[in-house]
Amino acid sequence: MEKKYHWASTGDINAFFGLVLDNLAGLILIVSLLSTIFQFPVEFALRHLVPGTAIGVFVGDFLYFLLAFQLASKTGKQVTAMPLGLDTPSTFGTALFVLGPAFLHAKNNLGLAENDAATYAWQIGICALLVSGIFKVFCAFGSNWIHRLFPRAGLLGSLAAIALVLISFLPLLEVMHYPVVGLASTAIILISLIGRVPLPFKVPGTVAALLVGGLVYFSMCGLGMIHGEGIEFDPNAALMPTGWTSVWNFEWLNRMSDTIPYLPIVIPFALGTVVGGIDCTESAAAAGDKYNTSVVIGIEAIATLAAALCGGVVQTTPYIGHPAYKAMGGRAAYTLATAIFIGAAGTLGFFGYVYLWTPKAAVYPILLFIGLEITAQSFLATPKRHYAAVAFACVPALALLSINFVGQIWGDPATNAAGLNPGTLKGEVLKNNLSTALLLSNGFLIVSLLWSSCLALAIDRKLDKAAICMGVAAFLTFFGVIHSPYSNARLFLPGYGGKAWFGSSDLWMTDAKMLEQSGNLVLAYIVTAVLLFGWHKYLVRSAQDNMPDEFYEAGEGV
Numbered sequence: 001m002e003k004k005y006h007w008a009s010t011g012d013i014n015a016f017f018g019l020v021l022d023n024l025a026g027l028i029l030i031v032s033l034l035s036t037i038f039q040f041p042v043e044f045a046l047r048h049l050v051p052g053t054a055i056g057v058f059v060g061d062f063l064y065f066l067l068a069f070q071l072a073s074k075t076g077k078q079v080t081a082m083p084l085g086l087d088t089p090s091t092f093g094t095a096l097f098v099l100g101p102a103f104l105h106a107k108n109n110l111g112l113a114e115n116d117a118a119t120y121a122w123q124i125g126i127c128a129l130l131v132s133g134i135f136k137v138f139c140a141f142g143s144n145w146i147h148r149l150f151p152r153a154g155l156l157g158s159l160a161a162i163a164l165v166l167i168s169f170l171p172l173l174e175v176m177h178y179p180v181v182g183l184a185s186t187a188i189i190l191i192s193l194i195g196r197v198p199l200p201f202k203v204p205g206t207v208a209a210l211l212v213g214g215l216v217y218f219s220m221c222g223l224g225m226i227h228g229e230g231i232e233f234d235p236n237a238a239l240m241p242t243g244w245t246s247v248w249n250f251e252w253l254n255r256m257s258d259t260i261p262y263l264p265i266v267i268p269f270a271l272g273t274v275v276g277g278i279d280c281t282e283s284a285a286a287a288g289d290k291y292n293t294s295v296v297i298g299i300e301a302i303a304t305l306a307a308a309l310c311g312g313v314v315q316t317t318p319y320i321g322h323p324a325y326k327a328m329g330g331r332a333a334y335t336l337a338t339a340i341f342i343g344a345a346g347t348l349g350f351f352g353y354v355y356l357w358t359p360k361a362a363v364y365p366i367l368l369f370i371g372l373e374i375t376a377q378s379f380l381a382t383p384k385r386h387y388a389a390v391a392f393a394c395v396p397a398l399a400l401l402s403i404n405f406v407g408q409i410w411g412d413p414a415t416n417a418a419g420l421n422p423g424t425l426k427g428e429v430l431k432n433n434l435s436t437a438l439l440l441s442n443g444f445l446i447v448s449l450l451w452s453s454c455l456a457l458a459i460d461r462k463l464d465k466a467a468i469c470m471g472v473a474a475f476l477t478f479f480g481v482i483h484s485p486y487s488n489a490r491l492f493l494p495g496y497g498g499k500a501w502f503g504s505s506d507l508w509m510t511d512a513k514m515l516e517q518s519g520n521l522v523l524a525y526i527v528t529a530v531l532l533f534g535w536h537k538y539l540v541r542s543a544q545d546n547m548p549d550e551f552y553e554a555g556e557g558v
Contacts, residue, residue: 003076003077003078005069005072005073005078005079005331006078006331007068007069007072007331007332007333008331008332008333009329009330009331009333010202010204010329011204011328011329011330011331012329012330012331012332012333012334012337013204013206013207013334014193014204014205014206014207014328014329014330015080015083015325015328015329015330015334016330016333016334016337016338016341017204017206017207017210017366018206018321018324018325018328018366018367018369018370019061019083019085019319019321019325019334019335019338020337020338020341020342021358021363021366022085022319022366022367023057023085023086023338023342024342024345024351024354024355024358025355025360025363026085026086026088026091026314027050027053027054027086027342027345027346027351027355028351028352028355029088029091029092029095030045030049030050030053030086030091030094030095030313030314031045031046031049031050033091033092033095033096033100034095034099034100034103037095037096037100038099038100038103038104040099040100040103040118040121041114041115041118042234042237043234043237044115044118044119044122044243045118046237046238046241046349046352047237047238047241047242047243047244047349048118048119048122048241048243048244048246048311049099049122049125049244049311049312049313050238050241050244050346050349050351051241051244051310051311051312051346051347051349052126052244052247052307052308052309052310052311052312052313052346053086053307053312053313053314053346054312054342054343054345054346054347054351055306055307055310055312055343055346055347056086056303056304056306056307056308056310056312056314056315056316057084057085057086057303057307057316057338057339057342057343057346058339058340058342058343058346059302059303059306059307059339060084060085060299060300060302060303060306060316060339061083061084061085061335061336061338061339061342062335062336062339063299063302063303064081064082064083064084064299064318064335065081065332065335065336065339067081067082067291067295067296067299068080068081068082068331068332068335069332071289071290071291072332075290077288077289078331079288079289079331079332080284080287080289080322080325080326080330080331080332081330081331081332081334081335082280082281082284082291082296082318082319082322082335083318083319083321083322083325083334083335083338084299084300084303084316084317084318084319084335085316085317085319085338085342086314086315086316086317087269087272087273087276087314087315087316087317088166089166089269089272090269090270090272090273090314090315090317091314093265093266093269093489094125094128094266094269094313094314097262097265097490098124098125098128098262098265098266098313099121099122099124099125099313100121102120102121102124102125102258102262103117103118103120103121104117106120106121120255122252122311122313123251123252123254123255124255124258124259124262125313126247126252126255126308126311126312126313127252127253127255127256127258127259128259128262128263128266128313129304129307129308129312129313129314129315130305130308130309131259131263131266131267131270132266132267132269132270132304132308132315133301133302133304133305133307133308133315134301134305135267135270135271136270136273136274136297136300136301136304136315137298137301137305139270139271139274139297139301140274140294140295140297140298140300140301141294150278150449150453151386151389151453151456151457151460152282152286152381152382152383152386152456153382153383153386153389153390153393153452153453153455153456154389154393154449154450154452154453154454154456155278155279155282155283155449155453156279156282156283156286156377156378156381156382156390157378157382157389157390157391157392157393157394157448157449157452157453157456158275158279158393158445158446158448158449158452159276159279159280159282159283159320159374159378160374160375160378160379160390160393160394161393161394161396161397161444161445161448162276162320162374162397162445163320163370163371163372163374163375163378164371164375164394164397165394165397165398165400165401166371166397167320167321167367167368167370167371167374168367168368168371168372168375169371169401171364171365171367171368171371172364172368174360174361174364175361175364175365175368177360177361178217178220178226178359178361180216180220181213181216181217181220181359181361181362182213182361182362182364182365184212184213184216185209185210185212185213185361185362185363185365186209186365186368188205188208188209188212188213188365189205189206189209189365189366189368189369190365190368190369190372191205192204192205192208193205193206193327193328193369193373194327194369194372194373206328206366209362209365209366210358210362210363212362213359213361213362213363213365214357214358214359214362217359217361217362218359234352235350235352235353235355235356236352237352238349238350238351238352239348239349239350240348240349241347241349244310244311245311246311247309247310247311264480264490264491264492264507265489265490265491267491268443268481268489268490268491269315270315271446271481272443272445272446273300273315273316273317274297274300275445275446275449276317276318276320276445277293277296277297277300277317277318278293278297279320279449280296280318280319280320280322281293281296281297281318283320283322283323283374283377283378283381284322284323286323286377286380286381287322287323287326287377287381288326289322289326296318300316300317300318303316304316320374321370321373321374323373323374323377324369324370324373324374324377325370327373378390383553384553385459385460385551386455386456386459388455388459389452389453389455389456389459390452392451392452392455393448393449393451393452394448395440395448395451396440396441396444396447396448396451397444397448399436399437399438399440399441399444400440400441400444402437402441403434403437403438403441404441406434406437407487410422422434435485435517438485438487439483439484439485439517439521440483442480442482442483442484442485442486442489443476443480443481443482443483443484443489444482446476446481446482447473447482447483450469450470450472450473450482451469451473453466453469454466454469454470454532457469458532459547459551460547460551461539461544461545461546461547462536463532463533463535463536463539464532464533464536466532466536467528467529467530467532467533467536468529470525470526470528470529470532471525471526471529473525474522474525474526474529477518477521477522477525478494478518478522479491479492479493479494480492480509480518483518483521484518485509485511485514485517485518486509486514491507492507492508492509493507493508493509494508494509494515494518494519495508495509495510495515
């Protein structure tokens with residue numbers, strides 16, 4: 001007899017707070033970055049950019065809600081729905097490298113008024129998001145093949161890298177800005193959700209953390225012990241927005257040609273979400289919910305397209321927290337609730353008020369828990385012999401972390417006023433280290449995937465397949481998909497001798513030093529691929545290509 005699927009449980013309350021707060025932070029982030037760095041009009045962003053972006057989240061989470069029912073019907077298990085939300089790296093990339101520069105270009109070079117320049121940038125963002133969605137549709141058809149090609153250590157290793165660096169460490173900094181608030185909330189989250197220690201009256205851990213953290217925060221603000229977090233916009237400006245509906249005039253299609261220079265920046269972010277989607281599906285399978293990879297990425301693509309057609313500017317992606325949400329006891333109700341809440345927050349415009357009264361130090365411990373849960377799951381679901389490969393995947397992410405703070409230093413007004421930049425550094429060792437860290441950080445998600453997969457395959461004595469990983473890395477490096485020497489991580493077409501092959505183009509990289517850096521990495525990968533393939537031939541000829549018996553775990557390889 002088929003077991004009835006209980007799609008809602010008390011665990012969905014914890015899961016809902018975790019997922020919805022993450023999405024609300026993403027909506028605020030895109031507005032804050034544009035307004036503070038580029039002086040983009042806040043009211044325009046709230047009425048045009050945010051609603052469509054929120055609709056993308058609504059579509060994706062609602063479809064994942066339905067997908068959970070399908071999987072439950074097929075397997076008879078109490079499955080947890082895949083979580084979906086705004087892609088955090090794309091939020092930064094879209095604001096800093098697409099919308100912001102397009103806005104300044106329209107104002108300074110095209111001579112447009114502020115509101116017209118904002119419209120121009122918005123239309124560029126819509127076109128870029130549409131291209132990302134179409135790109136992901138094509139990727140969805142090959143995702144199952146990719147899923148079978150890479151070992152679990154490679155897929156989960158890159159997942160652990162994101163979990164430790166982006167989801168755990170960076171939110172921890174925000175927690176420590178207000179340590180009294182943050183540590184109290186963190187203790188409640190980690191002890192109740194990881195330690196499964198019950199709270200009085202069976203209050204969910206996420207709710208208790210928000211209540212206690214909020215009480216401590218506002219009490220300390222009232223006593224003058226801390227200063228409140230500044231909000232850079234008036235939440236009233238977001239109420240009942242209608243400007244976004246002008247997207248259905250499709251005038252933005254006229255900006256498609258103007259969007260082409262931004263595609264080398266946009267496509268890698270889209271590719272990153274595809275790889276992330278594969279990771280998420282693998283992570284969900286390791287936790288017991290085996291979703292079809294192509295369907296998961298296909299829904300992600302549909303959500304991105306829906307956002308673009310409603311005026312959104314940030315792509316959606318499956319969140320890499322399925323094991324964490326499952327550990328919370330979430331089923332499918334939390335994605336439905338998130339879809340409704342975020343969709344309403346964007347289209348009705350009340351999300352500004354929610355964020356205004358939610359202290360970050362009380363919210364971000366939820367992200368810390370998710371990051372730790374994902375990291376632990378990555379190791380638990382991987383054979384012990386591949387632990388080193390999972391750890392190896394975290395190295396490029398550490399490079400991203402280091403270069404992130406250095407980039408903030410160069411962007412500081414005091415540094416600019418003093419005329420300081422990377423070129424003015426005198427220490428050659430420091431300059432070389434920063435240059436290398438930049439190369440490692442650009443495309444780190446794909447680098448982590450390839451490096452950890454290569455090591456895991458080599459441990460299993462599949463050195464021929466490990467060589468293929470290095471060959472793929474060489475090809476991707478050649479065009480800057482990974483290890484781009486540019487600070488904005490854009491793609492390029494390499495030129496020789498300072499001259500482009502087929503004439504002038506913004507895509508050509510002709511800088512001799514950058515070409516040398518990129519070329520050396522391509523050569524390094526090729527040499528390593530040849531070395532591994534030759535080593536494979538030796539093992540085959542000497543009958544040493546079988547993995548040692550002590551590497552097999554109980555029941556494996558039988």
